[in-house]
Amino acid sequence: xxxxxxxxxxxxxxxxxxxxxxxxxxxxxxxxxxxxxxxxxxxxxxxxxxxxxxxxxxxxxxxxxxxxxxxxxxxxxxxxxxxxxxxxxxxxxxxxxxxxxxxxxxxxxxxxxxxxxxxxxxxxxxxxxxxxxxxxxxxxxxxxxxxxxxxxxxxxxxxxxxxxxxxxxxxxxxxxxxxxxxxxxxxxxxxxxxxxxxxxxxxxxxxxxxxxxxxxxxxxxxxxxxxxxxxxxxxxxxxxxxxxxxxxxxxxxxxxxxxxxxxxxxxxxxxxxxxxxxxxxxxxxxxxxxxxxxxxxxxxxxxxxxxxxxxxxxxxxxxxxxxxxxxxxxxxxxxxxxxxxxxxxxxxxxxxxxxxxxxxxxxxxxxxxxxxxxxxxxxxxxxxxxxxxxxxxxxxxxxxxxxxxxxxxxxxxxxxxxxxxxxxxxxxxxxxxxxxxxxxxxxxxxxxxxxxxxxxxxxxxxxxxxxxxxxxxxxxxxxxxxxxxxxxxxxxxxxxxxxxxxxxxxxxxxxxxxxxxxxxxxxxxxxxxxxxxxxxxxxxxxxxxxxxxxxxx
Numbered sequence: 001x002x003x004x005x006x007x008x009x010x011x012x013x014x015x016x017x018x019x020x021x022x023x024x025x026x027x028x029x030x031x032x033x034x035x036x037x038x039x040x041x042x043x044x045x046x047x048x049x050x051x052x053x054x055x056x057x058x059x060x061x062x063x064x065x066x067x068x069x070x071x072x073x074x075x076x077x078x079x080x081x082x083x084x085x086x087x088x089x090x091x092x093x094x095x096x097x098x099x100x101x102x103x104x105x106x107x108x109x110x111x112x113x114x115x116x117x118x119x120x121x122x123x124x125x126x127x128x129x130x131x132x133x134x135x136x137x138x139x140x141x142x143x144x145x146x147x148x149x150x151x152x153x154x155x156x157x158x159x160x161x162x163x164x165x166x167x168x169x170x171x172x173x174x175x176x177x178x179x180x181x182x183x184x185x186x187x188x189x190x191x192x193x194x195x196x197x198x199x200x201x202x203x204x205x206x207x208x209x210x211x212x213x214x215x216x217x218x219x220x221x222x223x224x225x226x227x228x229x230x231x232x233x234x235x236x237x238x239x240x241x242x243x244x245x246x247x248x249x250x251x252x253x254x255x256x257x258x259x260x261x262x263x264x265x266x267x268x269x270x271x272x273x274x275x276x277x278x279x280x281x282x283x284x285x286x287x288x289x290x291x292x293x294x295x296x297x298x299x300x301x302x303x304x305x306x307x308x309x310x311x312x313x314x315x316x317x318x319x320x321x322x323x324x325x326x327x328x329x330x331x332x333x334x335x336x337x338x339x340x341x342x343x344x345x346x347x348x349x350x351x352x353x354x355x356x357x358x359x360x361x362x363x364x365x366x367x368x369x370x371x372x373x374x375x376x377x378x379x380x381x382x383x384x385x386x387x388x389x390x391x392x393x394x395x396x397x398x399x400x401x402x403x404x405x406x407x408x409x410x411x412x413x414x415x416x417x418x419x420x421x422x423x424x425x426x427x428x429x430x431x432x433x434x435x436x437x438x439x440x441x442x443x444x445x446x447x448x449x450x451x452x453x454x455x456x457x458x459x460x461x462x463x464x465x466x467x468x469x470x471x472x473x474x475x476x477x478x479x480x481x482x483x484x485x486x487x488x489x490x491x492x493x494x495x496x497x498x499x500x501x502x503x504x505x506x507x508x509x510x511x512x513x514x515x516x517x518x519x520x521x522x523x524x525x526x527x528x529x530x531x532x533x534x535x536x537x538x539x540x541x542x543x544x545x546x547x548x549x550x551x552x553x
Contacts, residue, residue: 056522059213059545062513063553065104067198070094072101072272074119076232076265077195081156082127082134082186091115098502099393100276102509120190128183139178146170149185155233157194158223160243198227198509200550212552213545218242225257225542228507230265231272250543257542261317261535270316271309273506274326278365279389280308280374289379293452296373300337304370304453307333310352312365321535323499327364327490328483331356341369341454361448361455363483364490366390369453376451380413383423384436387443394489395473396498399435418459420444441469445485500527500537507541519546 069077071088078086092112094101127134136151137144149169153161161169172184189195202217216224222242226234234242238256241247247256260266275281283305288296310333315325331354339346343358357363365371375389376382392398402408411422423444445468450456457464466481475492479485489495500523504512512520522544523537530536541547 056518056545059549060515060518061213061546061549061551062510062515063551064508064510067509068103068108068196069198070101070103070231073227073231074196076230076268077156078123078190080232080235080265081152082123083130084123084126086119086123088119090119097505097510099279099281100273100502100506100509101281102505104509116191116196120187123190124183124186127186128179131179131182135178135182139182145178145181145185148182149189152186153189154239155236156189157192158234158239159194159219198223200224203552208552210553213549214552215549218245218247221247221253221548222256224547225253225260228541228547229257229260229269229538230263231269232265253542254539257539261538267313267317270313273503274308274312274365275305276506277393277502278308278371278374279393280305280370283370283374286374287378288373288452292379293450295337295341295454296452297337300341300369300452301373303334303336303338304368304373306335307338308365308368308370311368316534321533323496323532323534324490325364326534327366327486330359330363332362332368338369341452343455358455360481360483364486366486366489367449367482372446372449372453373451376453377410379451380410381419381447381449381451382410383419383443383446384410384439385443386446387439387441390442390485390489391438393502394495394498395492396494396501397438397472399438402435415460418447418462418464420447420465438472441471442485444468445479446482448481496527496532497524499534500524503534503537503541504546508546515551516546519544 071091071094074091075086075088078084092115095103095105097104131139134152135144135148137147139145139148146166149166150161153165153169169185169188170181172188173181193199200216200220202220204214206214208214219239219242222234222238226232226238237259238247241252241256246252275283283301286301290296311329312326314333315321315329319325333352334342334344334355335351339355342362344355347355349355357367361367371389372381372386375385377385388399413419414422423440445466447459447464448455448457448466450459467478468480468485469478470476470485470488473492474494475488477488479488500520501512504516504520504523523540526540527533527537530540
């Protein structure tokens with residue numbers, strides 16, 4: 001068998017029917033009242049209780065596009081389903097919602113259909129080569145392939161398969177060998193729109209129609225929870241809770257969320273959020289001019305990435321969870337060449353143990369080399385990139401794009417001047433100053449770090465000016481260096497509200513709408529009442545209308 005029959009037919013569905021549609025009746029951002037199943041709305045238990053957070057009087061949620069899995073979600077799903085590492089870099093890059101991956105706007109092209117088909121066939125071939133590891137019975141026994149299809153399909157498609165679906169997938173290879181039957185079944189399921197998309201299409205038996213706010217069904221709720229906290233498909237325990245209806249009870253939903261947060265996959269998801277939030281997506285392929293930064297190599301780059309992933313996930317899931325700690329902690333997790341880059345002598349701490357950082361030089365995420373190197377040029381620092389990222393991603397006030405006639409190419413470094421002196425033209429030029437007054441006061445304070453994040457007090461023999469100025473925020477004022485900037489940002493209500501919105505966007509793959517205002521108010525209040533505990537924020541997100549309902553279209 002070649003695998004060309006049903007898998008290709010299913011793939012054509014992607015190109016012709018599902019790819020570019022909007023899924024108001026089951027978008028990626030609907031919400032469901034799992035407590036009552038009452039489509040008339042009202043979260044009732046939405047963040048209220050001993051914490052004093054008010055509830056929303058009735059459910060109101062914004063509609064969202066139908067989303068395809070991101071490359072990371074595809075890879076994680078295949079790993080969790082089959083134990084296979086898929087080379088998802090062969091798929092087209094993901095679209096973005098702000099800094100976050102979310103494939104929602106463009107229709108699927110025939111090129112992408114071919115990519116998904118090739119990926120499914122490659123994964124299924126590898127998986128079928130380890131038949132005994134993935135099939136829970138004797139593959140040659142009668143009914144075994146059907147049993148595998150039912151079990152695998154339930155997790156991959158995030159719902160039980162019908163008898164007709166099981167028979168169809170199990171019979172693709174006719175009477176061929178069991179390995180071929182399993183291979184073709186896997187390939188077909190991995191090309192199904194029900195695998196490749198976040199499909200939320202169910203409607204309650206209440207006559208709900210377009211524009212009505214309706215609850216997610218229990219399987220949709222399970223899928224939304226697992227992709228939020230694991231960036232992957234639900235496991236059997238979560239699907240069992242959906243099947244017996246217990247997931248519709250808020251206590252069970254919260255207990256499942258707690259269980260998911262204690263799984264190593266949650267660490268990966270939290271780390272992925274912080275990588276995307278800080279704009280570190282391209283770090284894995286980052287390059288620097290070796291003549292300027294000879295210390296920068298693959299080992300250093302990987303140590304940078306590992307530091308941020310380990311630091312963020314540990315603070316949120318094992319530490320105090322506080323936003324202030326993420327922004328101002330005087331410690332981090334170093335390995336390999338990061339010790340030398342940071343000017344820290346290795347001690348007797350084991351890998352994964354916290355390391356004290358040089359006071360006044362480093363504290364929190366914004367002074368980590370991953371952020372500093374990712375937002376810099378190949379041959380010099382990047383004050384505009386660094387300032388614009390803080391303004392956009394931590395304050396949620398992105399500066400407008402430059403006029404089309406502005407030359408965005410950075411000036412070349414000068415041997416007799418500092419970067420600040422070269423870039424001062426932005427604030428002096430009337431055509432540039434309107435935007436750069438918002439950016440440069442932040443970005444130029446990062447000049448204490450070069451293009452790979454090494455701390456410096458001199459540049460070209462000249463003293464580096466690390467002074468900065470925040471404008472247009474609730475904590476405006478002058479500061480000296482990024483450590484002081486981070487302390488100001490940690491004390492900012494603007495930043496805290498931006499963080500709730502960024503987690504909202506990450507969770508739902510969309511930008512918040514007016515209809516989400518009550519859910520966002522609940523999250524803002526809950527975040528404040530928890531003492532800015534990010535882990536508590538994640539648990540409050542699942543209680544909102546925005547998580548448990550959707551708008552039917």
